[in-house]
Amino acid sequence: MQPSRREFSARLFGSLVAYGLVETLWTRDLFADAIKPAIGDWFRELVTMTKDLRGRKLSDLEFQTKMEDLYRRVDLTALAGLVKLDEIEKKTKLPENGAASLGFDLSRVEGLPREVEFGKQIFGCRKDRSIVPHGHANMCTGFIVLKGKWLGRHYDKVETQKDHYVVKPTINREFGPGDLSTISDHKDNVHWFKAVSDTAYIFNVHVTGYDPDMSGGSGRLYLDPDGEKLSGGLIRAAKMSSTECHKKYG
Numbered sequence: 001m002q003p004s005r006r007e008f009s010a011r012l013f014g015s016l017v018a019y020g021l022v023e024t025l026w027t028r029d030l031f032a033d034a035i036k037p038a039i040g041d042w043f044r045e046l047v048t049m050t051k052d053l054r055g056r057k058l059s060d061l062e063f064q065t066k067m068e069d070l071y072r073r074v075d076l077t078a079l080a081g082l083v084k085l086d087e088i089e090k091k092t093k094l095p096e097n098g099a100a101s102l103g104f105d106l107s108r109v110e111g112l113p114r115e116v117e118f119g120k121q122i123f124g125c126r127k128d129r130s131i132v133p134h135g136h137a138n139m140c141t142g143f144i145v146l147k148g149k150w151l152g153r154h155y156d157k158v159e160t161q162k163d164h165y166v167v168k169p170t171i172n173r174e175f176g177p178g179d180l181s182t183i184s185d186h187k188d189n190v191h192w193f194k195a196v197s198d199t200a201y202i203f204n205v206h207v208t209g210y211d212p213d214m215s216g217g218s219g220r221l222y223l224d225p226d227g228e229k230l231s232g233g234l235i236r237a238a239k240m241s242s243t244e245c246h247k248k249y250g
Contacts (some may be wrong), residue, residue: 018072039078040109050117060140060184067142071180080146083122094126098250119206125195131247133192134220141206144180148200155190165223165237
């Protein structure tokens with residue numbers, strides 16, 4: 001059976017990644033037509049979704065659902081090529097503690113505004129190192145695994161007290177390439193990823209400050225999920241500093 005044009009292009013792209021030719025072909029505008037428009041359309045859809053979230057056309061839960069659908073439809077090979085994962089692996093020394101946080105350029109994606117309204121980064125860890133447990137406020141985030149394997153844990157933040165949070169475990173499983181998760185202020189708001197392969201990389205998009213009526217910043221809220229077990233499957237998770245959290249979980 002003859003492969004479709006899309007299947008043939010995807011196989012070709014994989015070969016180019018393997019031989020380190022991605023950047024040369026991209027800068028000379030020689031990618032197959034079936035590949036470049038697909039990843040461009042994907043990011044343009046993300047731009048539209050983000051505007052709808054900020055414009056109150058979507059709730060955070062609705063945005064979270066749409067983001068999960070969008071992540072399921074991404075061409076993972078094309079995404080890895082766009083963010084230059086092969087170069088990242090060659091040039092980046094992953095830290096002894098915690099995760100490397102790496103940026104990437106979207107200027108090559110045609111049709112995107114100069115300033116997109118979402119943040120984006122790649123996280124990388126060596127084996128047994130973590131994107132440490134933390135939560136957020138006024139933020140929606142989506143993750144998709146680019147390479148390697150992670151143990152991913154998520155929690156719902158049920159209560160906020162002076163020195164602790166009350167959280168409820170929601171996800172505890174292994175994530176491999178193409179697996180995804182999302183967070184919003186009302187679902188799976190706390191997350192923690194630990195690399196279980198020699199190296200592991202995860203792609204992240206985040207929208208911060210989307211609700212002007214919500215007080216507080218959207219920075220990381222570090223906590224200790226290894227806390228007192230309460231009734232109903234809840235956990236009393238002490239608040240931590242970044243240093244404390246990375247010392248225990250990084």
